[in-house]
Amino acid sequence: MSAVLPLGWAVLLPVLLLAVTWAVVAADVLAAGRAGGRPVPWTVAALTPAREALRLLVGQRRRAVGGDELLRGIGGAVLPLAALLAAVVLPLGLRPVADLGVGIVWFNAMEVFAWAAVWLVGWGSNSTLSLIGGYRFVAQGLAWELPHMFALITAAVGAQSLRVTDVVAAQQGLWFVVIMPVAFVAFLLSVAAMAFWGPFGAPVGRDVAGGAAAELGGVDRLVFVTGRWLLLVAAAAMAVPLFLGGGHGPWLPAWAWVLVKTLAVLAAVVALRHRLPTIRMERWTEFSLVVLTPATIAQALVVTLVALGEGGLR
Amino acid sequence: MDLRNALLRAAAARPHVLVVGGVGTDRLRARVEQEIARRRWPVATAPADADVLVVVGRPGPELDPVIDGVWAAVPVPRSRAQITGEDEIASALEAAVRTLSDLTAQHALALRDGLPTAHTDTSPGEQDQHADGHDEQTGHDEHSGSHHHQEGGMELPGGLAMADLGEDRDGLVLDQLHVALGPVLPEWPSGLVVDVVLQGDVIQEARSRFLDLDLDDRDAPECLPDAARALDSAARVLALVGWDGPAARARGLRDALLFDRVDGSRVLEEVDDLRRRVRRSRLLRWMLRSAEAGRSEVLETLHDKLLSARCAVAGAGGAAPVAVDLPALDSRLVGAEFAAARLIVAVADPQPQPTLTRPADRGGAS
Amino acid sequence: MGQLTPALVVLGAGVLLVVVLRALARGVAVAPPVEGVLPHAGGLPPLEHPVSRFHVRWYVVTMVFLAFDMEMIFMYPWTLVVVQMGPASVVEMFGFLALLMAGVLYAWREGALRWT
Numbered sequence: 001m002s003a004v005l006p007l008g009w010a011v012l013l014p015v016l017l018l019a020v021t022w023a024v025v026a027a028d029v030l031a032a033g034r035a036g037g038r039p040v041p042w043t044v045a046a047l048t049p050a051r052e053a054l055r056l057l058v059g060q061r062r063r064a065v066g067g068d069e070l071l072r073g074i075g076g077a078v079l080p081l082a083a084l085l086a087a088v089v090l091p092l093g094l095r096p097v098a099d100l101g102v103g104i105v106w107f108n109a110m111e112v113f114a115w116a117a118v119w120l121v122g123w124g125s126n127s128t129l130s131l132i133g134g135y136r137f138v139a140q141g142l143a144w145e146l147p148h149m150f151a152l153i154t155a156a157v158g159a160q161s162l163r164v165t166d167v168v169a170a171q172q173g174l175w176f177v178v179i180m181p182v183a184f185v186a187f188l189l190s191v192a193a194m195a196f197w198g199p200f201g202a203p204v205g206r207d208v209a210g211g212a213a214a215e216l217g218g219v220d221r222l223v224f225v226t227g228r229w230l231l232l233v234a235a236a237a238m239a240v241p242l243f244l245g246g247g248h249g250p251w252l253p254a255w256a257w258v259l260v261k262t263l264a265v266l267a268a269v270v271a272l273r274h275r276l277p278t279i280r281m282e283r284w285t286e287f288s289l290v291v292l293t294p295a296t297i298a299q300a301l302v303v304t305l306v307a308l309g310e311g312g313l314r
Numbered sequence: 315m316d317l318r319n320a321l322l323r324a325a326a327a328r329p330h331v332l333v334v335g336g337v338g339t340d341r342l343r344a345r346v347e348q349e350i351a352r353r354r355w356p357v358a359t360a361p362a363d364a365d366v367l368v369v370v371g372r373p374g375p376e377l378d379p380v381i382d383g384v385w386a387a388v389p390v391p392r393s394r395a396q397i398t399g400e401d402e403i404a405s406a407l408e409a410a411v412r413t414l415s416d417l418t419a420q421h422a423l424a425l426r427d428g429l430p431t432a433h434t435d436t437s438p439g440e441q442d443q444h445a446d447g448h449d450e451q452t453g454h455d456e457h458s459g460s461h462h463h464q465e466g467g468m469e470l471p472g473g474l475a476m477a478d479l480g481e482d483r484d485g486l487v488l489d490q491l492h493v494a495l496g497p498v499l500p501e502w503p504s505g506l507v508v509d510v511v512l513q514g515d516v517i518q519e520a521r522s523r524f525l526d527l528d529l530d531d532r533d534a535p536e537c538l539p540d541a542a543r544a545l546d547s548a549a550r551v552l553a554l555v556g557w558d559g560p561a562a563r564a565r566g567l568r569d570a571l572l573f574d575r576v577d578g579s580r581v582l583e584e585v586d587d588l589r590r591r592v593r594r595s596r597l598l599r600w601m602l603r604s605a606e607a608g609r610s611e612v613l614e615t616l617h618d619k620l621l622s623a624r625c626a627v628a629g630a631g632g633a634a635p636v637a638v639d640l641p642a643l644d645s646r647l648v649g650a651e652f653a654a655a656r657l658i659v660a661v662a663d664p665q666p667q668p669t670l671t672r673p674a675d676r677g678g679a680s
Numbered sequence: 681m682g683q684l685t686p687a688l689v690v691l692g693a694g695v696l697l698v699v700v701l702r703a704l705a706r707g708v709a710v711a712p713p714v715e716g717v718l719p720h721a722g723g724l725p726p727l728e729h730p731v732s733r734f735h736v737r738w739y740v741v742t743m744v745f746l747a748f749d750m751e752m753i754f755m756y757p758w759t760l761v762v763v764q765m766g767p768a769s770v771v772e773m774f775g776f777l778a779l780l781m782a783g784v785l786y787a788w789r790e791g792a793l794r795w796t
Contacts, residue, residue, distance in 0.1 A: 149748075282793075390710045391710050474727070496723070
């Protein structure tokens with residue numbers, strides 16, 4: 001049990017994730033300003049997350065005619081909870097908050113709660129556009145989940161363990177991204193997809209006037225939007241222990257490496273987001289199932305054969 | 315109370331703005347959008363997301379109640395501004411921010427004198443008409459088990475009916491929704507309403523109309539020049555495909571052409587740059603090609619728009635954009651999936667042509 | 681169960697966070713919730729309740745997904761034993777995957793992955 005952080009970190013984990021989320025939202029504002037040809041001063045960008053949160057906190061909530069307030073409330077709350085629970089297995093340094101023997105499966109299971117959450121919000125709003133948005137996310141989820149699971153499994157095969165700390169330990173010499181680049185790319189794509197963000201933002205797109213979130217006001221919207229950003233941060237942070245060597249690295253302590261690598265992944269994702277248009281789900285489904293899924297299976301096969309040849313990568 | 319005042323002031327520094335304008339207010343709307351972008355305020359997607367409702371021009375008798383309905387759905391803190399001239403914009407926006415950070419004003423605004431209710435009196439007739447029309451179209455005799463929802467005397471919340479059944483293109487019997495899309499939607503042509511029959515996210519029937527067409531023809535001086543209009547429409551398409559950066563740049567170019575009297579060669583350079591980016595984006599090509607089952611009409615029209623903007627800026631006087639009339643738009647929308655339909659409306663960018671409207675039948679929920 | 685204790689604490693912290701946020705909002709919000717808002721589709725009032733039997737045209741994809749999802753249930757534990765069990769387990773697993781992929785390619789050829 002010494003591999004686990006003290007229990008106090010369980011309370012600190014949400015604070016840490018929210019701090020990183022703040023930085024990412026600010027970075028996103030900066031990147032959006034640059035992409036639109038109207039640069040935003042970084043002082044303004046740094047305050048934007050707080051201003052938006054305040055604005056929604058003092059804002060009025062809305063109850064739709066015939067809407068299902070309970071379902072919508074549950075859906076909205078599940079989003080941040082799913083992100084927090086998925087982050088439980090993240091090693092903050094070399095030790096996670098909870099070192100589950102099936103950590104990778106746990107992460108997978110928690111992050112899939114978002115499917116239900118977004119759909120419930122879309123349905124509970126009793127609005128045509130919200131409903132379309134909710135269903136879009138389910139359709140999209142069917143497409144990205146398969147390559148995502150194969151990417152997770154590839155890392156697990158490399159370490160022959162489903163425990164996240166074992167996966168990190170297996171990368172002491174060689175980062176997994178070197179031997180499983182396809183799985184890494186597939187995982188990065190699913191990071192944006194599970195947070196229905198950037199190129200995968202169709203469920204809350206402008207064309208459906210905000211989609212699943214179209215009817216949310218006040219704190220309801222705050223919880224939903226925060227949950228979405230938390231999902232992005234938690235998923236991006238998971239790329240570090242799975243593929244980027246976790247806390248391993250020279251000079252710096254392990255926790256600093258985890259932070260640096262996580263921020264690097266998020267910076268790359270934010271920078272890419274503003275260069276790409278939104279992906280249409282029916283095109284993505286075809287690509288994901290016919291190209292990406294076989295590619296990740298092939299990747300898993302290669303890694304399995306390497307693992308067999310060496311009697312394990314450790 | 316002091317704390318709440320401070321919170322309100324902090325929150326009001328970056329309000330989300332919903333801009334609504336009727337037919338023929340495009341120029342003033344562009345000016346308002348430019349000012350909002352200059353202040354780096356976000357444009358709201360829906361009433362729930364809005365803090366400030368900006369009404370551009372003087373809405374006619376059809377648009378006016380729609381705006382009131384939208385206003386009733388905006389959560390407090392909220393503020394409403396009416397802008398009828400370019401010189402009012404800055405002061406109106408500043409006044410809106412003052413209202414947003416004024417607690418007593420917000421308490422007063424929180425009291426709504428009754429939200430608008432659904433038009434229950436017209437809905438059954440409308441539905442029958444739609445359902446019958448549909449049955450005739452598909453040639454099926456049985457009325458597909460419809461109308462059972464309204465019977466039974468149960469009072470449904472809001473006085474609204476439940477959706478009725480109808481046959482889809484695969485022969486399944488599923489719910490049909492009658493929805494009036496517009497006029498207050500992101501990236502939507504001013505004053506346009508499309509009454510659609512939706513099954514899931516597929517449009518089965520569409521009938522488009524403009525609100526307040528039969529007013530005096532004061533929209534003549536408000537028409538955008540060709541280059542600006544092409545850029546405006548291209549910006550809408552780019553925003554709808556989720557490419558916000560280039561969309562903002564296209565808007566910036568539109569504003570530069572309309573208001574800034576800048577050096578033409580710089581604008582030309584930037585238009586070329588934008589065209590190059592759009593042409594080179596493989597992802598965009600791949601996505602838009604699917605918008606209409608194999609045909610890349612949306613993408614081609616987008617290229618054409620940018621090209622005609624370039625020609626107009628260069629003074630070459632390129633081909634004027636082809637006007638799309640409403641019946642043609644309707645026929646293109648039938649069978650389209652929702653995202654594709656939004657793109658079709660955005661590239662068609664129909665302009666009100668009083669001679670082409672159907673006078674008698676104004677279907678839907680006006 | 682000991683392993684899960686920290687996860688439960690995080691769950692508690694998360695629930696508390698949401699509850700506190702909502703309570704805080706109730707305290708500082710300018711007004712109580714606005715009731716009876718009509719769904720927005722452009723500003724005109726709706727004719728019907730939008731909750732409806734939605735036409736999910738991608739239902740075939742859900743079947744494909746389900747097949748793979750079942751496969752995952754085998755594959756996660758498989759990762760733990762593959763090296764001990766040797767090449768036979770690799771052949772079995774990837775043979776199974778090849779069959780599933782053949783199914784996907786068939787569905788693709790039949791046009792099941794396109795729905796517009």
